[in-house]
Amino acid sequence: MGKIVVFNTSEYLGALAVKALVDEVCLTPKPGLVDEENNGSHHDLTLSMMKASARSLYPFFVEMAQASKGKQPSQLLRETLGEIGRNAEEKMFAVTNGINTHKGAIWSLGLLIGSAASQGNSTSEEIAKRAGKIARFEDAFMMKRLTNGMRAKKKYGVNGAVGEAKAGFPHIIKFVLPMLRETKNINHSRLNALMAVMAHLDDTCILHRGGTLALEKVKEGARAVLRNGGVGTREGFQSLLKLNRLVEALFVSPGGSADLLAAGLFLYELEKRGIGGNSDGNTSLRL
Ligand SMILES: CC(C)(COP(=O)(O)OP(=O)(O)OC[C@H]1O[C@@H](n2cnc3c(N)ncnc32)[C@H](O)[C@@H]1O)[C@@H](O)C(=O)NCCC(=O)NCCS
Numbered sequence: 001m002g003k004i005v006v007f008n009t010s011e012y013l014g015a016l017a018v019k020a021l022v023d024e025v026c027l028t029p030k031p032g033l034v035d036e037e038n039n040g041s042h043h044d045l046t047l048s049m050m051k052a053s054a055r056s057l058y059p060f061f062v063e064m065a066q067a068s069k070g071k072q073p074s075q076l077l078r079e080t081l082g083e084i085g086r087n088a089e090e091k092m093f094a095v096t097n098g099i100n101t102h103k104g105a106i107w108s109l110g111l112l113i114g115s116a117a118s119q120g121n122s123t124s125e126e127i128a129k130r131a132g133k134i135a136r137f138e139d140a141f142m143m144k145r146l147t148n149g150m151r152a153k154k155k156y157g158v159n160g161a162v163g164e165a166k167a168g169f170p171h172i173i174k175f176v177l178p179m180l181r182e183t184k185n186i187n188h189s190r191l192n193a194l195m196a197v198m199a200h201l202d203d204t205c206i207l208h209r210g211g212t213l214a215l216e217k218v219k220e221g222a223r224a225v226l227r228n229g230g231v232g233t234r235e236g237f238q239s240l241l242k243l244n245r246l247v248e249a250l251f252v253s254p255g256g257s258a259d260l261l262a263a264g265l266f267l268y269e270l271e272k273r274g275i276g277g278n279s280d281g282n283t284s285l286r287l
């Protein structure tokens with residue numbers, strides 16, 4: 001996408017969401033996930049596919065923002081976002097030839113964009129809370145297909161992507177945002193934010209492929225990185241490399257944590273730039 005010029009708040013929010021997805025996938029070295037060095041535990045994903053998928057979602061994110069402008073959380077808003085979200089998933093699968101690149105991310109970012117657009121000048125905490133309120137309304141049109149996430153939720157009794165949203169994205173508020181706000185080295189703070197969420201999240205991507213044993217090992221590995229001072233220290237970075245080898249050996253992928261990092265990056269950019277950053281004309285964003 002390179003540079004994108006945006007003309008209104010909805011386009012601005014859409015561009016920030018795409019930027020968050022591109023920033024997440026480019027963050028390196030991540031355990032098990034696609035990054036600039038390798039495709040992690042994914043035989044079917046590549047960096048260029050992830051970027052193409054992220055860019056293809058732009059019009060849907062803009063539409064979500066437009067549809068939510070000035071609206072209170074309601075079943076109608078939930079169903080409107082649901083329909084746009086399903087269309088976005090369809091586009092994603094068309095762009096990737098049927099590979100799941102951003103299903104979880106569309107869900108979390110979609111709700112947060114809707115919430116951010118519905119009421120200007122909110123804090124990240126308020127946006128996440130209101131997104132939770134939207135998610136708690138029923139979507140009568142939601143397809144009841146058996147997904148990997150549903151299987152994992154049933155088997156292991158965890159909440160998954162839907163539970164995280166309905167609870168107002170506690171892992172973003174408690175773990176991702178504090179880390180992003182903490183340090184001056186962007187790469188370190190983003191990797192530490194990923195470690196913090198991985199140390200706590202019941203990620204259905206990991207559970208589906210590796211079960212509870214793999215999830216516990218991954219959580220402990222992420223905790224070790226933070227205990228050793230984070231990725232900015234020699235010991236912490238060695239622990240990250242050790243975690244990457246562990247995740248590779250287990251052949252699992254923390255896709256849910258990656259989604260929540262991307263969603264946190266979106267909120268963090270929004271709090272730095274402000275929602276009205278482009279209100280009086282063109283603003284360009286480098287993606
Ligand atoms: C809710 C979704 C993500 C389906 O989730 P489900 O748990 O059934 O399983 P599925 O395995 O298909 O996808 C889950 C994805 O969520 C992410 N994830 C996994 N664990 C977690 C977690 N604990 N917290 C947050 N995200 C997680 C991962 O990326 C994973 O791939 C979504 O596909 C959906 O139903 N979309 C419908 C469109 C919609 O209603 N959109 C409205 C807002 S845009």
Ligand SMILES: Nc1ncnc2c1ncn2[C@@H]1O[C@H](COP(=O)(O)OP(=O)(O)OP(=O)(O)O)[C@@H](O)[C@H]1O
Binds near residue numbers: 025034045102106
């Ligand atoms: N950098 C990334 N690399 C890989 N996955 C990512 C990345 N960022 C986010 N994700 C998320 O991970 C999910 C894909 O994970 P995964 O391929 O494990 O799921 P799946 O298609 O349900 O299952 P599986 O591939 O195990 O059959 C997507 O929904 C996406 O949102």
